[in-house]
Amino acid sequence: MREARIPTEELMGSGHLACQGCGATIAMRFALKALGRETILVIPACCWAVIDGTFPHSAVDIPIFHTAFETAAVTASGVKAGLEMRGDFETTVVAWAGDGGTFDIGLQALSGTAERNDDIIYVCYDNEAYMNTGIQRSSSTPVGSWTTTTPVTNYKKRPKKNMVDIMAAHAIPYIATASVAYPEDLIRKFKKAKAIKGTKYIQVLAPCPTGWKLSPELSIWAARKAVTSKVYPMLEITENGNKLTVWKDFEPTSFKEYIKPQGRFRHLKENEIEEIAKGVESSWQRLLAREKMLASIPGLDT
Amino acid sequence: MKKVVMGNHAVSYGVRASEVKVISAYPITPQTHVVELLSELVANGEIDAKFIKVESEHSAMAACVGASAAGSRAFTATSSQGLLLMTEMLHWAVGARLPIVLTNVNRAIGPPWSIWTDQNDSLSMRDVGWIQIYCESNQETQDAIPQAFKIAEEVNLPVMLVLDAFFLSHTYEIVDLLETEQVRDFLPPYNPEIKLDTNDPHSFGNLASPDYYMELRYMIEEAMNDARSVIKRVGKEFGEHFGRYYDMVVPYRCDDADVILVTSGTVASTTRAVIDEMRDEGIKIGALKIRVFRPFPFKEVSDILCSTKKVAVLDRNISFGNHGVFYQEVKSALYGKTDIPIIGYVLGLGGRDVTPKVIREIADKAIKDKNPEPYINWIGVKR
Incomplete structure (x- = not known):
């Protein structure tokens, strides 16, 4: 994860229409550096339709x-x-969608493409709500979060949908999560996906300062803390769903620190924060257990 | 080669002859045989195409949109609920100016569930911007496909071909099957100038401000108007190649007719038989089949109908609150040109059989009916 080789060619211009500190824009910039000019993007309704x-x-x-x-x-x-x-x-044909277009309204078509194992890279830049329409909850919105449709008096009570598990159930050749805070890792994963035939799914955590009520200069900070606080594990699933590799080589940080500068969590009381943090830890443990379990089955990862 | 085939298979053979490169479709009664035979023809190599077997009609049209944007000839077939589910992507194909061809088997819309024919599915798409052609026989159904691609690829608009559920889709007729080699002279391979190309990168369909949107819509309307002469020319060229000529409308014994029955689809053939019978009795009656519904053949319709004394429009559809759709269109074509009575008859919904007896009843009634009350005559409704 420390390899620092970022191509210098820029396929994205600075004259885009994104908000300050937009994670989705950073994700595109690095993804295109990995994929190169021989790429066609398919973009549905999402922030990038405007950006x-x-x-x-x-x-x-x-x-x-x-x-x-x-x-x-x-x-x-x-x-x-x-x-x-x-x-x-x-x-290389790349579908580039937000979490609404992936977790919710686009799930059926994505499932169809993955089941057929069509040779595309599907990228979900995940900013955890319908940001383009002005911050409404999606099924990717994390538990505890405020949005305009989950007001603080009735914040989101259900956990974020586990889209990675859903994709793993399709037995596609490559699944990865990435974060804009780790561009070398992101580029490596996109290059890897490009070389594999079949459906590849990459879910990139792309903080949205506007929707997360976060200072734009903290966008990358939040994208890193999401990983180190185990909220957004960096993982790869290969061998048609049979091999899981979770990145663990980081200094763990607290959930509380991650959510502190984000206005979308500001209404949470101490006990509620503790409760959610417990959930984060158990999800992490479940993930590690699965990694171990899959590795323990002889011949599964071939 | 002549063969006895069902209407649905005539569609598949038309696709084979047209060297389609990407097919994407979802099965629905009564269209299913189209996709079954296409699957077989692709699997055994008779069609060199990719068949994307999608999970919905919405995705079928989206796949066609993607394939066509990438520069490949794309086809789909559907019916009724499937066409309705596609609606959003039907609009997309038009806005993106993609020459996709779709065959729709006319089936009534639920609830209550009905698998039998009427035209409300395709006619509810009349304002979308698809060229619409209504077929009357299995031969027409097959022949329409290469013509549709030729038209679509010239004007950059998609074409919807329509046939009646069961009365055509499941009915076996003799069809002179088109051979790919013969069709190649008529329909050259599709190689569009504008397509998704990494050597010439463009962004297609991105946000257009009010400064641009209206002009892009105007261009669609221009293309639709251009399509009139293209459809006529292509129908003639097809005739020169294969001996079967096609036009916007098909008049039958209209020249000295006092009454003309306006029809479409399979009702047209039944009507002709009734016209012959009535002519034998000395009644001056004729029929006008409307083959091309969009762009609407205003000139052809008014030229023929203005010479008669009374028009009866037979609609196998209903636009609730405003007559049958063909009635509306015919009336608008004749507006300001004549003051003859135009009477609308709604019949055959949900597959109710339209027999010669039913047509005769309408013809006799039309001769007697005074204009224009009542506007809508519901034929055969149990009240």
């Missing part, structure tokens, strides 16, 4: 096809099939 800029401009230097909210995965499947029937087997 790209207004017609006739575009903030990225590769082709983008904007598509309807729930269709990122299958539109990408169609693009890939269309390219291959023209004899182009080289271009």
